[in-house]
Amino acid sequence: MTNFFEFIATEVREYLAQLGFRSLQEAVGRVEMLNAKLAVDHWKARGLDISPILAVPQNPYNQTPYHSTQQDHGLAAALDNKLIVDCKNALENSRPVSIEHQINNTNRAVGTMLGYEVTKRFGEVGLPDATIAIRFTGSAGQSFGAFIPKGIELRLEGDSNDYLGKGLSGGRIILHPDKRANFVAHENVIAGNVIGYGATSGEIFISGVVGERFCVRNSGATAVVEGLGDHGCEYMTGGRVVVLGATGRNFAAGMSGGIAFVYDIDDDFQSRVNNELVDVVGLDETDLVWLEQIIRRHHELTNSVRAGDVLANWQVAKTKMRKVLPRDYARVIAEIEKAKSEKVVVTANG
Numbered sequence: 001m002t003n004f005f006e007f008i009a010t011e012v013r014e015y016l017a018q019l020g021f022r023s024l025q026e027a028v029g030r031v032e033m034l035n036a037k038l039a040v041d042h043w044k045a046r047g048l049d050i051s052p053i054l055a056v057p058q059n060p061y062n063q064t065p066y067h068s069t070q071q072d073h074g075l076a077a078a079l080d081n082k083l084i085v086d087c088k089n090a091l092e093n094s095r096p097v098s099i100e101h102q103i104n105n106t107n108r109a110v111g112t113m114l115g116y117e118v119t120k121r122f123g124e125v126g127l128p129d130a131t132i133a134i135r136f137t138g139s140a141g142q143s144f145g146a147f148i149p150k151g152i153e154l155r156l157e158g159d160s161n162d163y164l165g166k167g168l169s170g171g172r173i174i175l176h177p178d179k180r181a182n183f184v185a186h187e188n189v190i191a192g193n194v195i196g197y198g199a200t201s202g203e204i205f206i207s208g209v210v211g212e213r214f215c216v217r218n219s220g221a222t223a224v225v226e227g228l229g230d231h232g233c234e235y236m237t238g239g240r241v242v243v244l245g246a247t248g249r250n251f252a253a254g255m256s257g258g259i260a261f262v263y264d265i266d267d268d269f270q271s272r273v274n275n276e277l278v279d280v281v282g283l284d285e286t287d288l289v290w291l292e293q294i295i296r297r298h299h300e301l302t303n304s305v306r307a308g309d310v311l312a313n314w315q316v317a318k319t320k321m322r323k324v325l326p327r328d329y330a331r332v333i334a335e336i337e338k339a340k341s342e343k344v345v346v347t348a349n350g
Contacts, residue, residue, distance in 0.1 A: 029065025031056060079103070080113035083134065090132045090151075091117055098133045105161060108141035115148040115171065126170055127151025137178070140164070142192075145173040150202070162192035162211070168199035168221050176207040176302040186226035186245055186306035196223050199239065207302035212248065215241050218258060224298045226306045233260050233324070242294055244306050252278045252324050260324040261291055263310065269322050278326045288318055 012024070021027045031054040039045055056065070083101070090097040103110060111134075118127055130153040140160040148154065150170030158178050165173050177185050190208025197213070199221035209227035216231070219238040227245030234250070237257040244263045252260065253274040261283075262269050270280055283291070292314060299307035310317045
């Protein structure tokens with residue numbers, strides 16, 4: 001990959017040299033160097049006026065065609081700045097820190113800057129589990145807990161917008177309704193779309209229903225939820241997902257890895273699955289043991305009514321659990337198990 005990008009850089013320099021530029025910065029805004037004749041003469045573009053696209057903008061404040069104004073991303077006012085100060089003992093001394101904080105939907109990507117501070121200091125290893133434990137109350141904005149690493153646990157008592165746990169990298173996110181809520185969690189939406197997008201590791205426990213595209217491109221995280229919209233586990237390549245409720249249509253589209261377990265209460269889950277790459281198969285004893293353990297953990301962390309009901313009626317509930325397994329992934333698992341078995345035999349004979 002390094003060689004590939006070095007070749008690209010070399011080719012870019014060659015093109016710049018042909019145009020008489022010494023850097024990309026010098027080339028910015030030099031629309032007079034573009035030859036659009038071939039494109040405009042093409043029959044599909046005949047009569048197209050592209051002059052507005054190639055117009056040179058006039059900036060009265062700065063005459064340079066690049067980086068003419070500063071952009072304020074609002075990071076100075078981000079909630080994470082306070083969290084970083086409050087978590088100083090954990091960041092500097094690796095000592096456990098537990099704090100509480102209010103949150104509202106203008107607080108976006110909460111935990112991301114804090115996670116950066118953890119990674120900057122401790123690298124990929126991160127901190128011991130839940131060294132930083134933060135309990136939020138309220139409604140979180142987009143990307144709550146995005147990219148948080150190992151050692152950070154964020155608990156949200158309330159609800160969340162889209163992209164909760166995006167790029168989760170070893171941390172833990174727990175979401176459940178406000179303790180004063182009088183509605184049934186597993187019958188109501190508590191978070192938005194694209195939860196756990198691109199997560200690589202860590203855990204997400206959600207007591208409630210979420211929107212569409214849950215755990216898209218998840219490659220290693222474990223996530224438990226109590227219902228979701230369309231396109232769940234889309235393009236998933238790893239990790240495990242447990243759905244303790246109904247799913248929308250097109251479940252597991254493009255799913256090439258990982259495993260999903262779905263509580264098929266109404267016996268209609270099969271009709272919602274995209275079977276192009278996956279099969280719905282039965283659970284073995286190992287699956288059932290793991291599934292009971294993770295549901296029990298979900299119940300302990302969120303006080304989920306649905307999880308409590310499933311555990312109380314486990315002998316019946318386990319018969320309604322469905323396992324979604326990608327075919328190619330199943331073959332890989334089989335080959336690994338075969339290799340392990342052969343290794344054991346060879347070692348025994350040796």
